Amino acid sequence: MLKLILFMIASWSLSTQAAIILQYHHVSTSTPRSTSVTPAEFRSHLQYLKDHQYQVIGLDQLIAQMSSGQEPAANAVVITFDDGYDNIYLQAHPILQQFDFPYTVFLSPALIDRHEGPVMSWQQIKQLQDDGVIIANHSSYHDHLAKPQANESQADWLKRVKADIELAQQQLEQQLGIKHKWLAYPYGEFSETLEQLVSQSGYIGIGQQSGAVGLASSMTRLPRYPSSGQYAALKHFAPKLKTLAMPVKKALAADPVKGPNPPTLSLQLDLTDLNPKQLNCFSNGEPIEVTWLSADSFAAKAKAPLRSSHKRYNCTAPSLSQKGYFYWYSQPWVLD
Secondary structure, eight states, X not given: OOOEEEEEOSSOOOOOOOEEEXXXXXXXXXXXXXXXXXXXXXXXXXXXXXXXXXXXXXXXXXXXXXXXXXXXXXXXXXXXXXXXXXXXXXXXXXXXXXXXXXXXXXXXXXXXXXXXXXXXXXXXXXXXXXXXXXXXXXXXXXXXXXXXXXXXXXXXXXXXXXXXXXXXXHHHHHHHOOOOOEEEOGGGOOOHHHHHHHHHTTOEEEOOOOOOBOTTSOTTSBOOEEOXXXXXXXXXXXXXXXXXXXXXXXXXXXXXXXXXXXXXXXXXXXXXXXXXXXXXXXXXXXXXXXXXXXXXXXEEEOSSOOOSSSEEEEEEEEOSSSTTOEEEEEEEEOOO
């Protein structure tokens, strides 16, 4: 039977102001293309932000605004990196310094300690921090956290996940004095139970599903736009900056790790600034069927099981009041 999670926003009002969080891994010409931008591509992204007068702010400023119920700053953009690769220090950081843009790096401390892959040293990380870079939690071991492993009980899974997150936090505090509790989910994977654990432990959860951040965004699944690989070209990068958080009043969605495949997503929207006839949903770039259940609620379901490694439903609709802007909502799935 389909298990449904009801996300209800107690006090909701339409906001056409949103922030964009960008996600990167490598800035290099010699790393896997799917998670990389070249230094030239990265510089072109930053130059575009500067030329078009976007406000590049720190993640700390955005979270402070969200936590206090303030709308994000107009045209706000936040830059983030995951995993702590050394090309962040060697390639990305000098470019970012030239533009004087703040940014955040999410680290898995155990990988730093073990020197797994081309990662930064603690000395390099401390230099970044001295230069004003924000460092935050990406779990210690960078494991898949959204659901139990094979032959792992629910209790053992929760114990493992909590220990992994808390160990990373302790390591970051010991090494760098960090106290803010922000967690970027490894691989962008989360589930209802993991979100509950994150919230109960006092963390803010950050995913990898695409979309803008607005007042209605859940603080346990803040979206980010991947900006590497196929998304690195300016023709893909620029439109992301003109997106708004979908005006969701209620989201009734299958738990990302449970339910049938293909799954069903249902949303209730505020239609003040969008035309329901212009709303479309996609999976892997292919259109999927949208059925309107009432004047302001719809359901979307793919025709075939989702098989890609990054399973998403993306739903978009143009803003009626802001020409060229689109509302965007992304639902990730972690299904077998």
